[in-house]
Amino acid sequence: MMDFFSKTPEPPYYAVIFSSVKSENDTGYGETAKRMVSLAADQPGFLGVESVRAADGRSITVSYWNSMDAINNWKHHTEHQAAKEKGKSVWYESYAIRIANVEKQRLFSGEGND
Structure with missing residues:
Protein backbone atom coordinates (compact mmCIF):
# COMPACT_ATOMS: atom_id res chain seq x y z
CA MET A 1 0.00 0.00 0.00
CA MET A 2 3.01 2.31 0.30
CA ASP A 3 2.88 2.89 -3.48
CA PHE A 4 -0.34 4.87 -2.88
CA PHE A 5 1.64 7.60 -1.09
CA SER A 6 3.62 10.18 -3.01
CA LYS A 7 7.32 10.24 -2.19
CA THR A 8 7.41 13.86 -1.12
CA PRO A 9 10.57 15.60 0.08
CA GLU A 10 11.04 17.07 3.52
CA PRO A 11 8.71 20.07 3.96
CA PRO A 12 8.04 22.79 3.19
CA TYR A 13 6.14 22.21 -0.03
CA TYR A 14 2.57 22.78 -1.21
CA ALA A 15 -0.53 20.61 -1.55
CA VAL A 16 -3.38 21.35 -3.94
CA ILE A 17 -6.51 19.60 -2.67
CA PHE A 18 -9.19 19.03 -5.29
CA SER A 19 -12.49 17.72 -3.86
CA SER A 20 -15.26 17.04 -6.34
CA VAL A 21 -18.66 15.53 -7.00
CA LYS A 22 -18.99 14.15 -10.52
CA SER A 23 -22.10 14.52 -12.63
CA GLU A 24 -23.81 11.60 -14.35
CA ASN A 25 -22.07 12.46 -17.64
CA ILE A 60 -10.40 13.87 -3.54
CA THR A 61 -7.13 14.35 -5.38
CA VAL A 62 -4.12 15.91 -3.70
CA SER A 63 -1.21 17.01 -5.85
CA TYR A 64 2.08 18.13 -4.33
CA TRP A 65 4.27 20.93 -5.68
CA ASN A 66 7.55 22.54 -4.67
CA SER A 67 6.36 26.16 -5.09
CA MET A 68 3.42 28.45 -5.75
CA ASP A 69 5.04 29.32 -9.09
CA ALA A 70 4.85 25.65 -10.11
CA ILE A 71 1.17 25.53 -9.07
CA ASN A 72 0.40 28.68 -11.05
CA ASN A 73 2.22 27.36 -14.12
CA TRP A 74 0.13 24.18 -13.95
CA LYS A 75 -3.05 26.20 -13.41
CA HIS A 76 -2.40 28.12 -16.64
CA HIS A 77 -1.21 25.16 -18.74
CA THR A 78 -3.25 25.19 -21.95
CA GLU A 79 -4.36 21.54 -21.92
CA HIS A 80 -5.15 21.71 -18.19
CA GLN A 81 -7.25 24.86 -18.83
CA ALA A 82 -9.29 23.00 -21.47
CA ALA A 83 -9.88 20.06 -19.10
CA LYS A 84 -10.99 22.44 -16.34
CA GLU A 85 -13.52 24.08 -18.66
CA LYS A 86 -14.93 20.69 -19.66
CA GLY A 87 -15.09 19.78 -15.98
CA LYS A 88 -17.19 22.87 -15.24
CA SER A 89 -19.52 22.37 -18.18
CA VAL A 90 -19.85 18.56 -18.27
CA TRP A 91 -18.16 16.42 -15.61
CA TYR A 92 -18.67 18.06 -12.21
CA GLU A 93 -21.72 18.96 -10.17
CA SER A 94 -19.44 20.84 -7.79
CA TYR A 95 -15.84 21.05 -6.67
CA ALA A 96 -13.50 22.85 -4.30
CA ILE A 97 -9.81 23.63 -4.70
CA ARG A 98 -7.68 24.40 -1.67
CA ILE A 99 -3.97 25.14 -1.55
CA ALA A 100 -2.04 24.39 1.62
CA ASN A 101 1.54 24.87 2.71
CA VAL A 102 2.82 21.57 4.10
CA GLU A 103 5.02 22.37 7.08
CA LYS A 104 5.36 18.95 8.63
CA GLN A 105 4.88 15.34 7.61
CA ARG A 106 4.87 12.03 9.41
CA LEU A 107 5.09 8.82 7.47
CA PHE A 108 4.31 5.38 8.81
CA SER A 109 4.45 1.95 7.25
CA GLY A 110 3.63 -1.27 9.05
CA GLU A 111 6.81 -2.52 7.39
CA GLY A 112 8.93 -0.44 9.77
CA ASN A 113 9.70 2.32 7.27
CA ASP A 114 8.53 5.41 9.14
Whole structure:
Protein backbone atom coordinates (compact mmCIF):
# COMPACT_ATOMS: atom_id res chain seq x y z
CA MET A 1 0.00 0.00 0.00
CA MET A 2 3.01 2.31 0.30
CA ASP A 3 2.88 2.89 -3.48
CA PHE A 4 -0.34 4.87 -2.88
CA PHE A 5 1.64 7.60 -1.09
CA SER A 6 3.62 10.18 -3.01
CA LYS A 7 7.32 10.24 -2.19
CA THR A 8 7.41 13.86 -1.12
CA PRO A 9 10.57 15.60 0.08
CA GLU A 10 11.04 17.07 3.52
CA PRO A 11 8.71 20.07 3.96
CA PRO A 12 8.04 22.79 3.19
CA TYR A 13 6.14 22.21 -0.03
CA TYR A 14 2.57 22.78 -1.21
CA ALA A 15 -0.53 20.61 -1.55
CA VAL A 16 -3.38 21.35 -3.94
CA ILE A 17 -6.51 19.60 -2.67
CA PHE A 18 -9.19 19.03 -5.29
CA SER A 19 -12.49 17.72 -3.86
CA SER A 20 -15.26 17.04 -6.34
CA VAL A 21 -18.66 15.53 -7.00
CA LYS A 22 -18.99 14.15 -10.52
CA SER A 23 -22.10 14.52 -12.63
CA GLU A 24 -23.81 11.60 -14.35
CA ASN A 25 -22.07 12.46 -17.64
CA ASP A 26 -18.58 11.02 -17.58
CA THR A 27 -17.96 10.72 -21.31
CA GLY A 28 -14.19 10.99 -21.77
CA TYR A 29 -13.58 11.73 -18.10
CA GLY A 30 -11.36 8.74 -17.29
CA GLU A 31 -9.04 9.29 -20.22
CA THR A 32 -8.75 13.00 -19.48
CA ALA A 33 -8.07 12.39 -15.78
CA LYS A 34 -5.24 9.99 -16.66
CA ARG A 35 -3.85 12.48 -19.18
CA MET A 36 -3.89 15.29 -16.59
CA VAL A 37 -1.92 13.19 -14.08
CA SER A 38 0.59 12.24 -16.76
CA LEU A 39 0.89 15.83 -17.96
CA ALA A 40 1.21 17.21 -14.42
CA ALA A 41 3.96 14.70 -13.66
CA ASP A 42 6.02 16.23 -16.47
CA GLN A 43 5.72 19.77 -15.09
CA PRO A 44 8.62 21.42 -13.26
CA GLY A 45 7.97 21.43 -9.52
CA PHE A 46 5.53 18.48 -9.49
CA LEU A 47 6.19 16.19 -6.51
CA GLY A 48 3.39 13.62 -6.67
CA VAL A 49 -0.32 12.91 -6.51
CA GLU A 50 -2.71 10.85 -4.39
CA SER A 51 -6.33 10.27 -5.36
CA VAL A 52 -9.39 8.41 -4.11
CA ARG A 53 -12.80 8.05 -5.74
CA ALA A 54 -16.04 6.77 -4.27
CA ALA A 55 -18.69 4.89 -6.25
CA ASP A 56 -21.15 7.75 -5.73
CA GLY A 57 -18.99 10.21 -7.69
CA ARG A 58 -17.20 11.95 -4.82
CA SER A 59 -13.42 12.19 -5.05
CA ILE A 60 -10.40 13.87 -3.54
CA THR A 61 -7.13 14.35 -5.38
CA VAL A 62 -4.12 15.91 -3.70
CA SER A 63 -1.21 17.01 -5.85
CA TYR A 64 2.08 18.13 -4.33
CA TRP A 65 4.27 20.93 -5.68
CA ASN A 66 7.55 22.54 -4.67
CA SER A 67 6.36 26.16 -5.09
CA MET A 68 3.42 28.45 -5.75
CA ASP A 69 5.04 29.32 -9.09
CA ALA A 70 4.85 25.65 -10.11
CA ILE A 71 1.17 25.53 -9.07
CA ASN A 72 0.40 28.68 -11.05
CA ASN A 73 2.22 27.36 -14.12
CA TRP A 74 0.13 24.18 -13.95
CA LYS A 75 -3.05 26.20 -13.41
CA HIS A 76 -2.40 28.12 -16.64
CA HIS A 77 -1.21 25.16 -18.74
CA THR A 78 -3.25 25.19 -21.95
CA GLU A 79 -4.36 21.54 -21.92
CA HIS A 80 -5.15 21.71 -18.19
CA GLN A 81 -7.25 24.86 -18.83
CA ALA A 82 -9.29 23.00 -21.47
CA ALA A 83 -9.88 20.06 -19.10
CA LYS A 84 -10.99 22.44 -16.34
CA GLU A 85 -13.52 24.08 -18.66
CA LYS A 86 -14.93 20.69 -19.66
CA GLY A 87 -15.09 19.78 -15.98
CA LYS A 88 -17.19 22.87 -15.24
CA SER A 89 -19.52 22.37 -18.18
CA VAL A 90 -19.85 18.56 -18.27
CA TRP A 91 -18.16 16.42 -15.61
CA TYR A 92 -18.67 18.06 -12.21
CA GLU A 93 -21.72 18.96 -10.17
CA SER A 94 -19.44 20.84 -7.79
CA TYR A 95 -15.84 21.05 -6.67
CA ALA A 96 -13.50 22.85 -4.30
CA ILE A 97 -9.81 23.63 -4.70
CA ARG A 98 -7.68 24.40 -1.67
CA ILE A 99 -3.97 25.14 -1.55
CA ALA A 100 -2.04 24.39 1.62
CA ASN A 101 1.54 24.87 2.71
CA VAL A 102 2.82 21.57 4.10
CA GLU A 103 5.02 22.37 7.08
CA LYS A 104 5.36 18.95 8.63
CA GLN A 105 4.88 15.34 7.61
CA ARG A 106 4.87 12.03 9.41
CA LEU A 107 5.09 8.82 7.47
CA PHE A 108 4.31 5.38 8.81
CA SER A 109 4.45 1.95 7.25
CA GLY A 110 3.63 -1.27 9.05
CA GLU A 111 6.81 -2.52 7.39
CA GLY A 112 8.93 -0.44 9.77
CA ASN A 113 9.70 2.32 7.27
CA ASP A 114 8.53 5.41 9.14
